[in-house]
Amino acid sequence: MLTWSTHLLTEYFTAVNAADDERTAIASAVERATEMVEAEVGAVVREGRVAEAYGFGGMIPEAGLLAVAAGESLLEVADLGELYAVASPLGGENADALIVCRADESFGPEERQMLQGMAQVLGLALRSIRVLAAERHLRAEKERQATTAQTRQRLVESLLTIQRAISGRRPLPEILDAVTSGAAELLDGATVALLLAEGGPDRRLSVASTCGGTDGGPLHESAARAAMSGGAVLIRPDGTGTMIAAPVRVTGEMAGSLVAHLPGGAEQYTEQRDQLAAFAQQVSLALTDARTVEAVREAHHDPITGLPNRALFLKILNRVLASRGTATDPTSVLFIDLDRFKAVNDSLGHEAGDQLLALVARRLRSCVRASDTTARLGGDEFAALLHDSPIGAATIVGERIVASIKEPFRVAGREIFIGASVGVATSREVVERSETLLHNADVAMYRAKKEGPGRVLVYETYMHTEALDHLNLRGDLQRALREGEFRLQYQPLIRLADGVATGVEALIRWHSPTRGFVSPVDFIPIAEEFGLIVDIGQWALETSAVQVARWRRDFPDLGLNVNVSGHQLVHPRFADNVMRALAIAGLPSSAVTLELTESVLMSEPDLGKAALHVLRGLGVQLSIDDFGTGYSSLAYLRELPVDELKIDRAFIARAELTGEDLALVRTIVELAQILGLRTVAEGIENAAQLSALRRLGCGYGQGYHLCRPTDPDELPSRLARALVEDPVG
């Protein structure tokens, strides 16, 4: 697919170049750039001051914008808070920049590249307006103005031709010919050659297209090389006239050069030099897109698995749906999503991840008939198209796939265990859109995944309603926070050696007046999705800190464990928020342990590392929750200031622990001892598990057998008891 960003460039270019004066050019550039990346505010900083600002409503944070131009990546705006900011240089000598700032999302690489292009277009337009203004006082003012305006109009027209060739999916040579003929026309009678670097170590230049009867000889090549190594447009005389060469970049990399040859001396071609530079800039952006189009067109198949990709799958599905005789001729689509694939990819590397995908593809193919189609939709998502398959038959295939993926894979010399969740959708109507069918299967898969890994679910219309309900849940969560519907329960952490409660873990509970009891498993992901988790997490921290500080009057050594979401961790003020909550409660930082799940740390290894080090420096401890469930390298144990490992309940879930379970737990305990970490076993449910863990040397435990999560008013009496000797629950 063409991407939205390059579509906008010609629009932007046309608008900025239509301006006759600097102010209009700047204002129109700021507005267009802000709108195109859906940013809230934008500005241009020029010669050390804010030349234009949009979207601030009268209160322009001048100092903040100058700081952004100097490299700051956040901008504080009145009534809006902190926005993600990006500054793109306008080129030229000064640190002039085009700035845009957005509230909801930072700017991705593609957007940054586009903004760079936009800033350079503005820079060129401003320089050409300035040159024009200077020349106005010279002779032939009016005539010159007219030709400049005409030239700019021609520039826009030939860019449109190129853009059209690209969007019309014309062959690449045709696009390149449009580039050289466009440049030749622009420079009025020049001969033009486009030289592109080939792959390979020596990066030979070859002539990709010419116009005006040149063959792109050695002089062209030497000018092209000079422009490429200097990274800027170059003008120099040669034996027969003047040579201008402007570098062309593709996806940011130097890819070649556009070289023009004009008769006569170099001094008369200043304007032509700027025009060729601007043109090459636009050609760079257009070619970046052309390459993408080529890549997509040639790649109907996913190179890793050899399966059809999403586009081809939809095409095939369309064809099948169109050719069905009747509605009683059902076609089913399975949407297959791998469980735990990301963990493998992150811990064993992309190469191993790719190998695994190829093996998964092979197994998928073995689960369906030869006439059926399997495809890789992207990431760890696959699909299968089953002809003449009613729901029952399709579900059986889905279950076969789940069972097949559950079997271990051998990758990079080790056994890998992953799983799959499957959504099924079957065409019910004669007219059915392929996208709808695939989307329904996706909705069913999402629902299957929510119910736990390894499930197969058939799409039902209520699932669509659920998606709506999802939105309502956000409103309910906001109200819950405001109306104080959340409660905390506390579960003691018991020192196994003597049964003393050394700390409590705060656990959030929500009893909604309309929904009844809602499990954290259900609402925490929603709260994370809508960004409410930061407020909810902060509330839990503040409330539990006050509570534990109160209990410490009677139990002075009592510690507090609080769960922290990845979303809280990346919040810029996370460390400040934690310290503020502790200060208000009067709880020493050494009494607090923050629990992070292994998956959070692994999915984003650099996530919040700085904040964690700050907090650790201030005495807060760090615990890894559900330890042992991910395929993690142990790297983060070395890199992060961890104090405690919580052994996941999965390892001690069996009523009677097997030799294998015990060996696993022993390994974790020994590892922790070597690293000097505390170990806490979660989910201890009977006396046999308790004594086994004690024997293994596990230091601490939690579980129903020791003490259930308890309301705060009942907890002190529990803490007072020797819990292990008198187990409750």
Next chain:
Amino acid sequence: MQINPHRWFGAGQSSAADAAKAGAEAAAEAIGGRDPKAVFVFCSVAYDLPALVAAVRDEAGPDAAIVGSTTMGELGNAGMTVGGVAVAALGGDGFTVHTRVAPIDQHDPRAAGADAAEALRGLHDPNRVLILFCDGMAGRPHEIVRGAYSTAGAAWPLVGGFGADDRHFEKTYQIHGDAVVSESVVALALGSDGPIGIGMAHGWRRTEPPMIVTKSHGAHIYRLDDQPALDVLLRRNNFDGTADEFFDRGRALQPLGLSRRNGEDIRVIHAGDDEERSVWGTADVPQGALVWLMEADRQALIDGATWSCTEAIARLDGLAPLGVLAFDCGGRRAGLVEGGMEEEIDAMRTALGDAPFVGFYTTGEIARVRGASGLHHLTLVTLALA
């Protein structure tokens, strides 16, 4: 009915033929004997507008701000009317209202938007929104909305609509206080100590392949893919005939989608010229833009209405909506012929629970909550107050 609660909202409609009677009926139903701070009037251009506004004033009392627009149809809890009037009223200590009107200078439409948005000045309530009613025939609507945004800034949302004159496309009117004006922007800045939610959705999708706008000026498109624009549209629709026949025969609606970061920005093309082979709508289509023809089925459009309402309510921090103002595109009616409008209003009733709602069919909808663009087409924009 509770007299003078902290915040209240009421809705009323009338199809009476006599302007004064229609205005009085709808206003009395909306106001219900309370003291309104603001009254919104959406009505057909066919009425004697000064008489209608005077009747509304009699019901509203001397202190209420009255604002409004002529329409392409009105909607509310009672259903859709064409040639009728719909009135919303709100009041109570929890609301603050400022209004402002600015005439549109053809050469600088943006100044009118910027001036009208000054209505926000001096509001200090924790939640604010700027509601705009703009002339639908003045041209360059994007510039008006950009002007309003340049004054309002990103901190406060914008909503509103561009007016219509049934389906004449000649002259639309705005209401400000007791005055009926034209070629103006009327702004009502609303402050509230309760949350304000805005929703929008359309329900259209692209049909491939895309085209490049190779020549355009303002809302006029001359060439698509370097061919005469009218020819391209006729060919893509397998239609043989003149522009008038094409745009009159149920295909009145040719939505074009411009590629944007989060989907499409839609423009409605509603007329063409056989000589020039050009086509045009009400808003700018920039030269160089990549555009798709858009299509929709009835269910997708009705789902869009549900989404718009649900989204607005979801932003009310869990509170029930007091009432809702709706700005629905006149063009959606073309996609929803034969009872579809009733279905859409049913979907809104269901999504909004029992909350009163009032709105009108526009020639352009305004909604800006995030990002900087605020003008939409073929969209249902809802403003929910709690």
